[in-house]
Amino acid sequence: MNTQILVVDDDFELRELLREFLGREGIEVSVLHGAGSLARRLELERPDLIVLDQMMPDGDGLTALGKLRASGDDIPVIMLTACTDDIDRIIGLEMGADDYIGKPFNPRELLARVRAILRRRRAVSAIAAAPDGRPPEQRDPYTFGRFTLDFHSRTLSLEDKTLALSGSDFALLKIFVNHPMRTLTRERLMELLHGPQYDGTDRGIDVQVWRLRRVLETNPSSPRFIQTVRSRGYVFVPDGEHPVPVAH
Structure with a gap:
């Protein structure tokens, strides 16, 4: 079964870049333009991992992450952030993010992080x-x-x-x-x-x-x-x- 990830980001160009790049690597990518409807989306679709932007107009990614973890959902999440302050990254990790990557980033770095998290999850047994x-x-x-x-x-x-x-x-x-x-x-x-x-x-x-x-x-x-x-x-x-x- 192919790996499926959900990219949640309000940047259209970034969403399409990741859809195209990760698609060439055999990863199925679905996209969402904002965090406000993430919970509803997950009722319909269960990806292997979520790539979640921290700052979006309709609601920040940290709030969405907090609600996700509070509900007991342990789906892996990689946070994207344009912030350079380590405090923001630490808060995200404390709230349950599995990894953090700063913008701008090389898509290959994201791919490596995705594979590392999924390899760890699948090798947990x-x-x-x-x-x-x-x-x-x-x-x-x-x-x-x-x-x-x-x-x-x-x-x-x-x-x-x-x-x-x-x-x-x-x-x-x-x-x-x-x-x-x-x-x-x-x-x-x-x-x-x-x-x-x-x-x-x-x-x-x-x-x-x-x-x-x-x-x-x-x-x-x-x-x-x-x-x-x-x-x-x-x-x-x-x-x-x-x-x-x-x-x-």
Whole structure:
């Protein structure tokens, strides 16, 4: 089945450029000129990924993204922005964007980001493979603290309450679960998330870790489960006790 993405941008020329370029790469592209009707569009069409402009006349992309994540929808989203301020990018990542790309950009860079996210999403089952070699969909749910991670339904629960996580955040949590008590550098986390060929920066990992901490931790500023190893990276501590990090 062909990859399908939805480009949401009020710039007609950009929409047509991406439709033509990505089409030549075997990706089916549908377009939407504004974010206001995104939710209605998704009721009719379920693309593999959304490319969403941050600033549009009929409503900004961040608001649309926020509504999407609040509804529990984890469809991958790449945000487009003409802003150069890192704060705007951080806000977008905190709200659940899977990646950010600044305008103007080379369409090949966008293509690389799209492929990296979809490769990660499709390889998530391999990342979460159990040590006994059983397929991930047959792996028993993993419990730590009061949380339960269900690999089959791709959900995280706090006792009887299902929690909202984006696809990228769920993938990151599974990586931590599969490497308990192991110090993972930012570079290693990016490699596990995106594959060894990914050449993006690792700054987004800190934002994703912060998002997970806001879900998992009573006090995200003093985390128990995902702890920082100074000058090295992060370590997942299933029991929430003080870790003895192991380099990895």
